[in-house]
Amino acid sequence: MDDKSRQGVREIRINPIVPTESVLIATARSMRPRQSEEPAPRDTRKHVPTCPFCRGNEDKTPPEILRRPESDEWEIRIVENLYPVLGDDRNQSNLVFGLQQAIEGYGRHEVIVDHYQHGIAVHEMSVEHLQNLFGVYQLRMGQLYASDERLRYVLVFKNFGPAAGASMAHTHSQIIALPVVPQNLQDEVSNSRNYFEKHHHCIFCTLIDEALTFETTIYDRTSGEVVRRINVGQYVVERGERFIAIKPFASRYEWEVHILPLHHQSDYLDASEEDLADLARVMKRTMARLDAVIGGAQYNYFLHSRPRGKDWEDCHQSYHWHLEICPRTSIPTGFELGSGLFVNTISPEEAAEQLRNAELPDDL
Ligand SMILES: [Zn+2]
Ligand SMILES: [Zn+2]
Numbered sequence: 107m108d109d110k111s112r113q114g115v116r117e118i119r120i121n122p123i124v125p126t127e128s129v130l131i132a133t134a135r136s137m138r139p140r141q142s143e144e145p146a147p148r149d150t151r152k153h154v155p156t157c158p159f160c161r162g163n164e165d166k167t168p169p170e171i172l173r174r175p176e177s178d179e180w181e182i183r184i185v186e187n188l189y190p191v192l193g194d195d196r197n198q199s200n201l202v203f204g205l206q207q208a209i210e211g212y213g214r215h216e217v218i219v220d221h222y223q224h225g226i227a228v229h230e231m232s233v234e235h236l237q238n239l240f241g242v243y244q245l246r247m248g249q250l251y252a253s254d255e256r257l258r259y260v261l262v263f264k265n266f267g268p269a270a271g272a273s274m275a276h277t278h279s280q281i282i283a284l285p286v287v288p289q290n291l292q293d294e295v296s297n298s299r300n301y302f303e304k305h306h307h308c309i310f311c312t313l314i315d316e317a318l319t320f321e322t323t324i325y326d327r328t329s330g331e332v333v334r335r336i337n338v339g340q341y342v343v344e345r346g347e348r349f350i351a352i353k354p355f356a357s358r359y360e361w362e363v364h365i366l367p368l369h370h371q372s373d374y375l376d377a378s379e380e381d382l383a384d385l386a387r388v389m390k391r392t393m394a395r396l397d398a399v400i401g402g403a404q405y406n407y408f409l410h411s412r413p414r415g416k417d418w419e420d421c422h423q424s425y426h427w428h429l430e431i432c433p434r435t436s437i438p439t440g441f442e443l444g445s446g447l448f449v450n451t452i453s454p455e456e457a458a459e460q461l462r463n464a465e466l467p468d469d470l
């Protein structure tokens with residue numbers, strides 16, 4: 107073992123899309139400041155008589171918005187959120203965003219019952235079901251944007267496990283329609299627009315190209331010693347015909363994975379049925395890899411897509427929609443919260459390799 111590998115990787119990496127976000131990659135044992143998060147005890151029951159999201163208890167949920175298919179044997183439902191963080195005009199709550207800018211708390215907050223089976227994990231859902239779920243996300247997102255021109259962003263996300271903020275055990279996602287564009291999305295959209303103005307190329311497409319073709323060796327400037335070799339596919343976790351799952355070079359979370367369309371697309375609403383079918387396949391295999399490597403993961407995933415409003419109209423060529431999956435394997439420390447500098451204790455290269463090498467069932 108040489109000196110380098112005994113010390114592990116220790117470097118600050120800058121998020122190429124949002125350079126104000128950086129992460130400290132510190133793999134040496136002494137650098138691990140975080141407490142491990144216990145894996146969520148999996149509730150694997152198929153049906154729970156007292157659960158309002160289980161089939162047969164439809165009258166125990168807030169009003170239904172849609173169901174697929176339209177029968178008692180529904181597989182996916184959308185209902186109003188019992189405790190919305192935003193309401194329609196009847197609610198007078200205020201929201202605070204960014205520089206204490208108070209905005210009217212107008213919006214929508216809905217719950218998607220992802221599957222009629224109570225405790226099913228995403229990687230256990232069929233590809234067809236996942237395709238339908240992604241289709242329901244798309245349908246509802248489109249309906250919400252069309253319903254009110256004041257809406258600027260429709261965020262679809264899923265929390266799984268208590269550490270990820272899920273309060274209901276039954277598998278579900280949420281949709282929040284906002285009258286403002288969240289700051290992290292504004293940063294992604296405007297920074298990728300700046301990149302496009304300079305380079306006439308989408309930065310996300312560039313990162314995908316690099317993940318697929320880049321091969322280089324980085325030498326230490328003074329000693330001439332090899333610092334790191336970057337190999338073809340080093341960051342690729344899973345690849346479909348139309349989608350790719352990659353481990354970001356500057357991952358905030360140890361097991362964070364992003365899924366992006368291989369061909370440029372700025373808006374999730376533009377994804378075709380064939381696109382969603384391939385997304386479902388890549389998602390199922392990616393989640394199965396995460397489950398195989400970390401087991402019982404608690405995670406958040408969310409969709410980032412082109413926002414609405416005149417400030418964001420010209421980002422079709424520069425923005426590239428994606429799904430971010432952030433498993434929570436540890437609790438952020440005071441250092442991280444205080445500095446805004448995330449500490450990642452597994453190098454993204456190592457994590458990607460483990461995920462790629464995970465053994466998946468043959469039929470997946
Ligand atoms: Zn249930
Ligand atoms: Zn692109």
Ligand SMILES: [Zn+2]
Pocket residue numbers: 294410428430
């Ligand atoms: Zn994003």
